[in-house]
Amino acid sequence: MSTPVVLVAGLHATARTAVVDQLLREHPGALAVHHDLKAITQGRIERVVRDGDRIVDLAEMRPAHGCVTCTVREDLLPWLVQHAGQAPLLVTELWDSVEPRSVAEALDCEEAHDLLRLTGVLTALDAEHLPVDIVRGDDLADSGHQAAAGDRRYLAEVLARQLEFATALILRGGDEEDHDLTRAILTHLAPCTPVVAGTLPEVTGAALCVRELAERVDPPTAQLPCDTRTGEITTVVWRRLRPLHPGRFFAAVDELVTGSVRSRGRFWLPTQPDRVLAWDAVAGVVSVEDCGPWLISLPEAAWELMSPARRTVASLDWNPIIGDRVQHLVFMGPDLDRERLLGLLDSCLLAPDEAEARLEDPFTSLITLKENA
Structure with a gap:
C-alpha cells in the first residue's frame, strides 16, 4: 500500500506552518519535512523533519546548483521514498516561494510510483495579507522569498500560481472582515477550488492525477473564471474569433495590465497562426508564452496523441473555418470598467481590410516557450 503525501504551499509561512501543525495533530505518527531555503543564495539548505511539535531530524546540505529543482531531485524525493511505509502520512511543507506544481510533477515518477501517492495540494493563505500581496509588484529577492540565486519571479506572480494549482485553499489569520474579503477575491482567482478555514480536507484517500491538475491551469485547457461581480470585485471575460492585430494589441498591453489585478488566457495572432499563445499577468x-500548436494546425492523426481534456476544449471552441483558434482572455480587479475594457480589446482585432496586409509582430521578441517555475 502506497503512503499518502500532501503538499502544503504558501508564501505566508505562519499560515503554512499552522496548517502543517494541524495535519500532524489530526494524523498521529505523520512526518513533516521542510527545506528551509533562506540561505540558498549562499548555497546552503536546511532540511527539518518534524513529528508533531518535535524536531526529529535536522540536516544541512549543499545541492549542486543551489536551486529548488536540485533540492527536490537530490533530497526531497529520496527522503520521501526512504520513509514510505514508515508513517501514515508524509507532509511536505514547501518553502515560501516554491510553486507546488514543480514538486507534484517531480513526485509523479517511476521511482515513487508504487511507494507514494500524492493526495492533496493545499495552499495556506493569511487572510490579512492576501488582499495586499496579490497586488504587490515586489520581486522575490527584494522581499526575501527567493528560491534560488538569480530568482527573478515576482511575489504576486508566485502567489497566484500557488493558489490556482491547489486542490484546496486554507485560510488562517486575520479577522472576519479579512476572511470575507479574501473569500471574495478567491471567488475570482480560483472559483473552482474549495476554500476552508477550519476542518482540513481529507488527505489520505486516492491518488491525484498530476496531469489533470496541470490541465486545470495550462492555457490550452485552463478552467478560466466566468463573468462575475462580487461587491467591488469584477471578472470580465473576452471571447472572440477574429485574429488580433499584433501591433495594436502590443500597444494596448500596458493599459490592459495596469487596469486589472490578474488576467490570463489564450490568444492567437495572424503572424503566428499555428501557435497557442498564453497571456499571464498579475500585479x-x-x-506571453508559446504553448505549442493549435489542434487545427496538426494532422488529424496527431489529435489522438492529445489528452482528452485538450480535445474536449478544442471541440467546444471549434469553428469550421479557423478550427480551435480563439481569443479567450479573463481580467479580474476592483471596479473594472467593463465596457472600456471590452472596447479596447475589440479595437485590437484585425479589420477585414487588413487580412492581406504584411504585419510586423512586436511579440516575437517577447514570447518564451512555456516553462514551469
Missing part, C-alpha cells in the same frame, strides 16, 4: 507584470 502589473505580464508574460
